[in-house]
Amino acid sequence: MSLSEANQDYLKAIYKLRAHGTVTTQALADRLKVAPPSATAMIKKLAALQLVTHTPYYGVQLTQTGEKIALEIIRHHRLVETYLTEVLGLGWDQAHIEAERWEHILSEEVEARMDAALGSPTRDPHGAAIPTLNGEIAVDDWTRLSEVSGGENLIVRRVSDENAELLGHLREIGLVPGAHVAVQRAVGAEGTLHLEIEGQAHVFGIAPARFVYVETLDETL
Amino acid sequence: MSLSEANQDYLKAIYKLRAHGTVTTQALADRLKVAPPSATAMIKKLAALQLVTHTPYYGVQLTQTGEKIALEIIRHHRLVETYLTEVLGLGWDQAHIEAERWEHILSEEVEARMDAALGSPTRDPHGAAIPTLNGEIAVDDWTRLSEVSGGENLIVRRVSDENAELLGHLREIGLVPGAHVAVQRAVGAEGTLHLEIEGQAHVFGIAPARFVYVETLDETL
DNA sequence: CATTGAATTTAGTTGCGGCTAATTTCTTTT
DNA sequence: AAAAGAAATTAGCCGCAACTAAATTCAATG
CATH class of the missing domain: 1.10.10.10 (Winged helix-like DNA-binding domain superfamily/Winged helix DNA-binding domain)
Structure with a gap:
């Protein structure tokens, strides 16, 4: 079935x-x-x-069964996304759109081959965890960039991939997993965020900031 | 549309x-x-x-339009088939089954990337011509193995990929594009073909022989 | 506590691509 | 030339997954 x-x-x-x-x-x-x-x-x-x-x-x-199936599909999606960017060199946004179709037709066999070719990755290009074959998935406790009150030592860990247009923009300005970010001025009346990405100053809307997850190194010190 | x-x-x-x-x-x-x-x-x-x-x-x-679209789909199919075998290491039969699904969802972008990764191949793993982007396709005038009356110097050029089970069998006995074949005794009453594949003697049914195309080097001499 | 309003569900329709049963059309045979 | 048989088409139906319009239910407010 x-x-x-x-x-x-x-x-x-x-x-x-x-x-x-x-x-x-x-x-x-x-x-x-x-x-x-x-x-x-x-x-x-x-x-x-x-x-x-x-x-x-x-x-x-x-249900448990339902969740397991959902995780299988998400595994497919994220593996394909990773494969398309890493191996075939597609852009993030493009890869996401493709993966929406591929996730449904990926066989176990091809899934395994792609996984092997990529060295069994645990994160997709946006930093999202790739569920395992058994349906396990890492739980992240990162903070949305929109909710950071201020701080100097942030590392982008994940950029949510729901919106292709947004995704392209984020990549352009260097807001990608691994990037170092410092929030200089938190959300003001205008709904903007003043921040520094790898040294470059940027003014950023609050809306897109909801889709960027950062690890706050300040707190862990 | x-x-x-x-x-x-x-x-x-x-x-x-x-x-x-x-x-x-x-x-x-x-x-x-x-x-x-x-x-x-x-x-x-x-x-x-x-x-x-x-x-x-x-x-x-x-119609012309219809044929062009058909050739696009066949291009997708054969490119994917080639990619899956050459790059991901799938078996012929498996690759064919996968390609039946992939051909429908392949974007122009990914098609181009796969084509480039493979060095713009002109033949798929079974020896079938891959149509070009413009919808051109090579015309082969090879002979069906079932219609060879006898001869020593045959080279397998193409194995039709319609039947996964048959495909697997053909690969097993070495009847793959490039293989050298000699027909020793043509179709008898029992509907069998006695032939030699790369030196190995084989008895072969007439039915599967219809799906194997050979170039008859004897005639071209 | 009754009413209003929003969310949800039911009722009924559509397009797609299958199906079976019945009919029509073409071809072949007598 | 008529009849039989095979192929193709028409007629009518089903499941899926969407839709709009109408009812229902829940929650929130006066």
């Missing part, structure tokens, strides 16, 4: 939205750019397959 | 069946393993898109 692409997309979306346990129909519909009734219908199908539990008018939650 | 996978599959099938100009509904249905009415319905859609011309109760034929 194999799942349709739509099924897989929903599971992945639920996984990514599961921050506080339960995912609303609306959030799901928004993320997948479908109308709410479409999400309701799919939720019922996934519930029938025991991949999610659904409490009507409340929300949906992945 | 982009074509669905089903559309693409039909165009490819029509291209491969177009040997004598026109393709019957039945042949198409058989090849795609669908019922004849399904083929009829799709033919109508493709005709409406001006990708084929349809003469009811007679057959279907690709």
Whole structure:
């Protein structure tokens, strides 16, 4: 029994939205750019397959099986993304778009070959953890750049890959995993962040800063 | 306007069946393993898109546009097949199965990267010509091994890749592009072919021999 | 506590690409 | 030339995954 692409997309979306346990129909519909009734219908199908539990008018939650499948898809996505950038030299944003399609058709065999060719990477190019074959995934406790109150010693650890356009911009200004950042002036009334990226001064919107995760070395000292 | 996978599959099938100009509904249905009415319905859609011309109760034929698209898909298929075997080390049969899925989702960008990584190959691992970006394809005038009346100096040029199981077997016994073959005794009553592959004697069924193309060096002398 | 409003679900439709059963058309045979 | 048989098409249906419009349910507010 194999799942349709739509099924897989929903599971992945639920996984990514599961921050506080339960995912609303609306959030799901928004993320997948479908109308709410479409999400309701799919939720019922996934519930029938025991991949999610659904409490009507409340929300949906992945079962163990559902989460495992979601992690498989995310593993595919991130491995492909890594492969496309590292081996075929695609840009970040391009790689993300491609991976959205590839993740559904990747066989175990090719997955294994790509994994081997890359030396079993644990992070994709944006710094996101790649789940293992067994469905384990590293938990990061990094801070969103938008929530840093100020500090000199930050290292970019991850840039969320949901938005291709944003992704391209971030790469351009050097906001990539490993980059050193210092916040000079925190969020002001205008919603801007004054920061220094590898020595270069930048003014940065608060919105995109929500998708950049940093490790705050100050605190760990 | 982009074509669905089903559309693409039909165009490819029509291209491969177009040997004598026109393709019957039945042949198409058989090849795609669908019922004849399904083929009829799709033919109508493709005709409406001006990708084929349809003469009811007679057959279907690709238009120039249709053929060009078919060749694009075949290019994708053969490039991917080559990439999977040469770069990722997959077996022939496995690569073919994968390529059936990949051909539909390959972007121009990745196509170009794979092509470059392989040095713009003109043949896939089975010896089939890879169409160019412009939709040109080499025409081969090789002979089917099943139609060779006898001869000492044959070189395998191509092994048709339609059947994964057969493909695996052919590779095992060394019947691969470049192999030297000599036919010792042509098709007998039992429908067998006695031949020598790189010095090794083999008895070979007539059926699989239809999918092996050889260059007859005897004649060219 | 009743009402309002937003989120969710139900009801009913659509397009796609399959299917079976029935009909039509062409070809071949008598 | 008529009849039989095979191939193709039409008619009508199904599952999937989307949609809009209408109902329902929950929560929040007066």
